Amino acid sequence: MSTAVRAATSGAIASMCALLVTFPLATAKVRMQAQRHTPTPTSTSTFTTSTSTTSTSTSTSTSATTVITNIISQEGVQKLYAGLLPALGKQGGTNFIFYFFFDLLKRFFNPRHKQRSTILHSLLHGMSAGACVQMVMLPTDLVVTRLMATGSSKGYFATLFRIIQTDGVLSLWSGIRPGLALTVNPGLTTTVRSQLNASLTSPVTAWRNFLIGMVSKAVASTITYPYTLIKVQMQVYGMGTNNEQGKKSLTMSDVFNQVVNDNGVLGLWKGLAPQLTNAVLKEALLNMVRLEIVQFVEGAFNLFC
Numbered sequence: 001m002s003t004a005v006r007a008a009t010s011g012a013i014a015s016m017c018a019l020l021v022t023f024p025l026a027t028a029k030v031r032m033q034a035q036r037h038t039p040t041p042t043s044t045s046t047f048t049t050s051t052s053t054t055s056t057s058t059s060t061s062t063s064a065t066t067v068i069t070n071i072i073s074q075e076g077v078q079k080l081y082a083g084l085l086p087a088l089g090k091q092g093g094t095n096f097i098f099y100f101f102f103d104l105l106k107r108f109f110n111p112r113h114k115q116r117s118t119i120l121h122s123l124l125h126g127m128s129a130g131a132c133v134q135m136v137m138l139p140t141d142l143v144v145t146r147l148m149a150t151g152s153s154k155g156y157f158a159t160l161f162r163i164i165q166t167d168g169v170l171s172l173w174s175g176i177r178p179g180l181a182l183t184v185n186p187g188l189t190t191t192v193r194s195q196l197n198a199s200l201t202s203p204v205t206a207w208r209n210f211l212i213g214m215v216s217k218a219v220a221s222t223i224t225y226p227y228t229l230i231k232v233q234m235q236v237y238g239m240g241t242n243n244e245q246g247k248k249s250l251t252m253s254d255v256f257n258q259v260v261n262d263n264g265v266l267g268l269w270k271g272l273a274p275q276l277t278n279a280v281l282k283e284a285l286l287n288m289v290r291l292e293i294v295q296f297v298e299g300a301f302n303l304f305c
Contacts, residue, residue, distance in 0.1 A: 196212045
C-alpha cells in the first residue's frame with residue numbers, strides 16, 4: 001500500500017506542475033471542443049450554445065491561437081485561467097487515483113514470475129486504472145469543464161450546487177459512457193510507453209522520459225479524440241438544453257450525429273491540434289518530472305513515515 005501511495009503522490013505533484021505550464025492551451029482546447037455550428041433559421045438542430053460567453057468568444061474561432069487571442073481581447077487575460085484552482089485539484093486528484101490503482105493493479109496484470117507484461121496486459125492495466133479515475137473524478141471534471149468553457153467567475157462549489165439544483169445529482173456523471181470509453185487512452189499511453197521503455201537501450205534521462213511521454217500520448221490522443229470531443233460537448237451542453245417537450249437528455253448518439261451533420265466526419269477531430277499539443281506536452285512534462293519527483297517523495301516518506 002505504501003508504494004502505491006508514493007507512486008500516486010509523485011504522479012499528482014508532477015501532473016499539477018505540468019498543468020500550470022499548459023493551462024491556457026487547455027482552456028483554448030475546451031472552448032474549441034465546446035463550440036457548435038450555429039444553426040441557420042431553417043436548421044433542425046436540436047441543441048445549440050446557450051451560454052453567450054462561449055458563443056461570442058469562440059463561434060468563429062478556427063485555431064487555438066485565434067481562441068486565445070479572442071479570449072484575451074474580449075474577456076481579459078484572466079479568463080485564460082478560469083477554473084485553474086479546481087483544475088489543479090482535479091489534475092492532482094486524477095493522477096493520484098490513477099497511479100494509486102495502477103500500482104495496486106500491477107501485481108495482477110504483471111505477475112512477478114513474468115519478466116515483462118504483454119501488450120494486452122499493459123492495455124488492460126492502464127484501462128482499469130483509468131476506469132477507477134472516471135468513476136471518482138467525473139463530477140469534478142464536469143464542473144471544471146463548464147468553468148473553462150464559459151469563462152465563469154463562479155467558484156467550484158457554486159457551480160457544483162447549480163448543476164445539482166438544475167439537472168439533478170446524476171447529471172454529475174454526464175458523459176460517463178464516453179468517459180469510460182476514454183479509458184482506452186491511458187491504456188494505449190501506458191502500453192506504448194512500456195514498449196518504448198523496453199525497446200530503447202539509451203540511458204534513462206529526463207529528456208528520454210520526455211520524448212517517451214510525448215510519443216505515447218500522441219498515439220493515444222489521436223486515436224481516442226472523437227470520444228474526448230463527445231464527452232466535452234455532453235458535459236457543456238447539459239446547460240439549458242430545452243425544447244418544446246422540456247429538457248432533453250443528450251446521448252452519445254445525439255452528440256455524434258449532430259457533430260457529423262454540422263461539420264462532417266472530420267468534425268469529430270475538430271480541435272485535435274490544441275488537444276494534441278496540450279495533452280502531449282502535459283504528458284511529456286509529467287513523465288519527465290514524475291520520475292524526478294519520485295526521489296523527493298521517497299525521501300519525504302522515509303523522513304516522516
